[in-house]
Amino acid sequence: MFELLALNAAILLAMVLILWAISVKIGDVSFIDAFWGAGMGILAVASWLHVPGGPSELATLIMAMTAAWGFRLGIHLLRRWRREGEDKRYTLILKKARAEGRFASAALTKVWLLQAVLLFLVSSPAQVGILASPHPTPFPPLAWAGFALWCVGVFFEWVGDWQLARFKSDPANHGKVLDTGLWRYTRHPNYFGDFAAWWGIWLACAAAGWEYAAATIIGPLFLSFTLTKWSGAALLEKGLNKSKGDKYADYKRRTSAFFPMPPRS
Numbered sequence: 001m002f003e004l005l006a007l008n009a010a011i012l013l014a015m016v017l018i019l020w021a022i023s024v025k026i027g028d029v030s031f032i033d034a035f036w037g038a039g040m041g042i043l044a045v046a047s048w049l050h051v052p053g054g055p056s057e058l059a060t061l062i063m064a065m066t067a068a069w070g071f072r073l074g075i076h077l078l079r080r081w082r083r084e085g086e087d088k089r090y091t092l093i094l095k096k097a098r099a100e101g102r103f104a105s106a107a108l109t110k111v112w113l114l115q116a117v118l119l120f121l122v123s124s125p126a127q128v129g130i131l132a133s134p135h136p137t138p139f140p141p142l143a144w145a146g147f148a149l150w151c152v153g154v155f156f157e158w159v160g161d162w163q164l165a166r167f168k169s170d171p172a173n174h175g176k177v178l179d180t181g182l183w184r185y186t187r188h189p190n191y192f193g194d195f196a197a198w199w200g201i202w203l204a205c206a207a208a209g210w211e212y213a214a215a216t217i218i219g220p221l222f223l224s225f226t227l228t229k230w231s232g233a234a235l236l237e238k239g240l241n242k243s244k245g246d247k248y249a250d251y252k253r254r255t256s257a258f259f260p261m262p263p264r265s
Helices: 002-026 032-049 057-084 088-093 095-099 103-122 124-132 141-169 189-206 210-216 218-229 233-244 246-254
Strands: none
Touching (some): 002 124, 057 141, 124 189, 233 246
């Protein structure tokens, strides 16, 4: 398995270097967000294609879950980047390096290679689960539980993104806070969806063996930390607190920060 994971790492590195070269040419790394999801989908498909003896039904399920999640997210974020342009986060990260003429090297080390390592880590349950799934094998209860949790996550992420896109597309909503639909029950339905989807994939990995789940639990744990404390909800809300003011403060008072809950009166 280690040889196949190393092959996945080599595939990932090759893709990252190609995309890095493109980002240097256009002077913008922001489309890396689209690669975050799509790259995980590609690694899942790659794992599925080189399973020794052919993939099992469980391996196919894990691949399909990861690919559906990853390619949908990749397309969604690529469209957003093409519509909105360079992300301010990356502008800030690379501002000094750009001024000093070090954009190419900083983009490689601070953005592309760093995210490649994190992408490989977070997607490890999918890669290992696909490669380790015994063949043939029926779906154990854990696989069904993982799939059910993944379905919940995909619903929250896909519907949440759709509701937010519709809200933003209406000029009458400028300066307002989205507090209807799924956004009535959690301030971050799309991030909660990511959380649930990847814990679901991890449970499906556990169906191949708890030793594999234990070896890859760092993936969903790190993603959970990222979504709640680092670059996800926490970072987004810093900007919303400034831009939305009292409206967002009132929304925060009424609405669960992450896990869906009935709104407070």
